[in-house]
Amino acid sequence: MCDNRRDEKIIGGFIVKINKHFLDLQDSYLFSTIAKKAAAHVEANPDAQVLRLGIGDVTRPLPQVAVDAMKAAVDEMGVAATFRGYGPEQGYPFLREAIKAYYAAKGVDLAADEIYVGDGAKSDIGNILELFDKDNNIIIPDPVYPAYLDANIMAGRKVFYINGDEGNGFLPMPDAIAVKPDIIYICSPNNPTGSVYNRGQLKVWVDFALEHGAIILFDSAYECFISDKTLPTSIFEIEGADKCAVEIGTLSKMAGFTGVRCGFTIISHNLQFDGQSIGKMWMRRQATKFNGISYIVQKGAEAVLTPEGLAGCGENIAVYMDNAKTIAKTMAELGIWHVGGDNAPYIWLKCPNGLSSWDFFDKLLAEAHVVGTPGAGFGVKGEGYFRLSAFNSKENVAEAMRRLKNIL
Amino acid sequence: MCDNRRDEKIIGGFIVKINKHFLDLQDSYLFSTIAKKAAAHVEANPDAQVLRLGIGDVTRPLPQVAVDAMKAAVDEMGVAATFRGYGPEQGYPFLREAIKAYYAAKGVDLAADEIYVGDGAKSDIGNILELFDKDNNIIIPDPVYPAYLDANIMAGRKVFYINGDEGNGFLPMPDAIAVKPDIIYICSPNNPTGSVYNRGQLKVWVDFALEHGAIILFDSAYECFISDKTLPTSIFEIEGADKCAVEIGTLSKMAGFTGVRCGFTIISHNLQFDGQSIGKMWMRRQATKFNGISYIVQKGAEAVLTPEGLAGCGENIAVYMDNAKTIAKTMAELGIWHVGGDNAPYIWLKCPNGLSSWDFFDKLLAEAHVVGTPGAGFGVKGEGYFRLSAFNSKENVAEAMRRLKNIL
Numbered sequence: 001m002c003d004n005r006r007d008e009k010i011i012g013g014f015i016v017k018i019n020k021h022f023l024d025l026q027d028s029y030l031f032s033t034i035a036k037k038a039a040a041h042v043e044a045n046p047d048a049q050v051l052r053l054g055i056g057d058v059t060r061p062l063p064q065v066a067v068d069a070m071k072a073a074v075d076e077m078g079v080a081a082t083f084r085g086y087g088p089e090q091g092y093p094f095l096r097e098a099i100k101a102y103y104a105a106k107g108v109d110l111a112a113d114e115i116y117v118g119d120g121a122k123s124d125i126g127n128i129l130e131l132f133d134k135d136n137n138i139i140i141p142d143p144v145y146p147a148y149l150d151a152n153i154m155a156g157r158k159v160f161y162i163n164g165d166e167g168n169g170f171l172p173m174p175d176a177i178a179v180k181p182d183i184i185y186i187c188s189p190n191n192p193t194g195s196v197y198n199r200g201q202l203k204v205w206v207d208f209a210l211e212h213g214a215i216i217l218f219d220s221a222y223e224c225f226i227s228d229k230t231l232p233t234s235i236f237e238i239e240g241a242d243k244c245a246v247e248i249g250t251l252s253k254m255a256g257f258t259g260v261r262c263g264f265t266i267i268s269h270n271l272q273f274d275g276q277s278i279g280k281m282w283m284r285r286q287a288t289k290f291n292g293i294s295y296i297v298q299k300g301a302e303a304v305l306t307p308e309g310l311a312g313c314g315e316n317i318a319v320y321m322d323n324a325k326t327i328a329k330t331m332a333e334l335g336i337w338h339v340g341g342d343n344a345p346y347i348w349l350k351c352p353n354g355l356s357s358w359d360f361f362d363k364l365l366a367e368a369h370v371v372g373t374p375g376a377g378f379g380v381k382g383e384g385y386f387r388l389s390a391f392n393s394k395e396n397v398a399e400a401m402r403r404l405k406n407i408l
Numbered sequence: 409m410c411d412n413r414r415d416e417k418i419i420g421g422f423i424v425k426i427n428k429h430f431l432d433l434q435d436s437y438l439f440s441t442i443a444k445k446a447a448a449h450v451e452a453n454p455d456a457q458v459l460r461l462g463i464g465d466v467t468r469p470l471p472q473v474a475v476d477a478m479k480a481a482v483d484e485m486g487v488a489a490t491f492r493g494y495g496p497e498q499g500y501p502f503l504r505e506a507i508k509a510y511y512a513a514k515g516v517d518l519a520a521d522e523i524y525v526g527d528g529a530k531s532d533i534g535n536i537l538e539l540f541d542k543d544n545n546i547i548i549p550d551p552v553y554p555a556y557l558d559a560n561i562m563a564g565r566k567v568f569y570i571n572g573d574e575g576n577g578f579l580p581m582p583d584a585i586a587v588k589p590d591i592i593y594i595c596s597p598n599n600p601t602g603s604v605y606n607r608g609q610l611k612v613w614v615d616f617a618l619e620h621g622a623i624i625l626f627d628s629a630y631e632c633f634i635s636d637k638t639l640p641t642s643i644f645e646i647e648g649a650d651k652c653a654v655e656i657g658t659l660s661k662m663a664g665f666t667g668v669r670c671g672f673t674i675i676s677h678n679l680q681f682d683g684q685s686i687g688k689m690w691m692r693r694q695a696t697k698f699n700g701i702s703y704i705v706q707k708g709a710e711a712v713l714t715p716e717g718l719a720g721c722g723e724n725i726a727v728y729m730d731n732a733k734t735i736a737k738t739m740a741e742l743g744i745w746h747v748g749g750d751n752a753p754y755i756w757l758k759c760p761n762g763l764s765s766w767d768f769f770d771k772l773l774a775e776a777h778v779v780g781t782p783g784a785g786f787g788v789k790g791e792g793y794f795r796l797s798a799f800n801s802k803e804n805v806a807e808a809m810r811r812l813k814n815i816l
Binding site for chain 1 (some may be wrong): 426541664
């Protein structure tokens, strides 16, 4: 920090300097490219019923208990006696207690002040990078959710990929790392592949991070789709994770909150680097650049985490997972290599006939009026693969699969 | 960006490096220190009626039209046919059109795609720094809202202050700048001083920024309190601002949305540096690290900007501004130097008897059970001054002023 309370001449002739790392970003974001292609197809084929198994967005309505809670919260805001202004940046205690209980039910013991409520996983997983020096090596699986990479490119950080492939079931392990690892992204169940690390694999990751003084950023956005009880739904089910991992969770997929916006980040009091508490640093970041999320949304989130709310979420999840099974079954019948769909709402398939990801996208759109997601959009190693999503109605998924069978 | 698909040995023995700039932050955030002192006072004086004229938070409930709109939106989310998932990161067109109309009414012509909806001014004003190289000189008024400074300290940026004082009415002008200016923060009406730049002064700022290739980050959070029609409520009322300024607005104070969360950032298509559109860069930042705000909140914000909603806001604003007049009148009667309170909900006063800001805070709390905000919390030049806020009931403000008169 400097001070200009001194005599100095203004040096003219220069303009404000932009962050040049933005120029390293690919020009178009995956999903907007897909949206544009789909829109052009609809315009050219006004009579076609286009079925969207592309973007990972939920389609089913909120559980009624969340609706009721949010309406009651809105009413509170309209009356002086119950009106609420700024809430705690970290989230109201009632919601942090509810998240704590949700984790306790899966055997993970958290303190409520280890939970930081936010407006969604994408925000937190991007913003948390600010806590770390630019000079860290970033380890990112390939393929994976593209926001991880873009957030790092924007900051000019050094990114190293670890490759997913058919050999490792798109679950790369630490032996794929050839540099000093500092910040490691893990997404399990994985977006886009739907593959899930088992307990032994996550233990290897945790031990590796502890050994190398690295931090794991664990994205658990899809944990609610895990039905196999032997699979971990939180990194904190693994011993030692409290000392090396941050978990970023969300109600987006679990409770249909993609348009409501509520996520959370979990940082153990035991997570320290250079003698600094990462949780305290995150709190300071949030208190400076964030003002908490809507009280109304927090009341809805609290309701979702009650037994009644969780039952409502479960009904929606069951519909999506039935769809996933339908898609996986179709792939099996067509003899198409695939992973996912058993403990995740995504099916990751190898494009038939050696087609590239975008060629298969174009074929599916042109011939079947079905929108999917090209694997190449998730990384170099996604080329030749394709993601189908179970987020749609049972009828639409069944119809999409009929059409796929017809054209393949 | 690097690639590790090559043979390289892992270099061990180091751990992930934290962002050391966080260590340069002052240990405690202003308002949490105040909250702790107030809580301790309440505990020590359980029978005292403590009156809070400290934090800048609204106290009056939402306009009914916003309540109705949000309840209807919640209902939509509970039904499959009207359920909405991810919305546009930039905000729904209906809300951007409503904000456009709000600006049109004050004579500012915007395109809807120059408006970026966000979760609040604090988020946007911090995050927008990411678009600019670290090597820019940051110009910050002193005193001012502390989040500007903290966001820059965290990023290790070079901060230069421009001094507010009684001589300039706490409205520093460009002649106070002694370095090459790159990024200039302007907050008008100012938080904490309540002083407002007039049209001529803002024109000097815009011309200065254009001449020096600098960008102005204009925080208009308190524009709704301006009643003097000759004063500008938006930087875009000044010719040339489209080419040098970003405006960050919010519904927090205007519509009582501090706990609902809705702000917006306005970036003209004409704002370019190094041949790059700042609006496009911001869109890319938001699409990568943000997922838009709640549909429910956006429907509430749209309702607030209807004539009925604005009338409801106006009633609340009138109450606060009556309070501001009461406070300013008391200061005048006590012969205490002050600014603000006429077009802003804050009164900035010189601590009587040469007391320091925190000594006056302690005196007010101990002797009058009134919580205010020490000016020193807003910068070095705030020492010896004090902020009183009009955000409270008419009765509480009147009672607080009675107590002040008794002890001074």
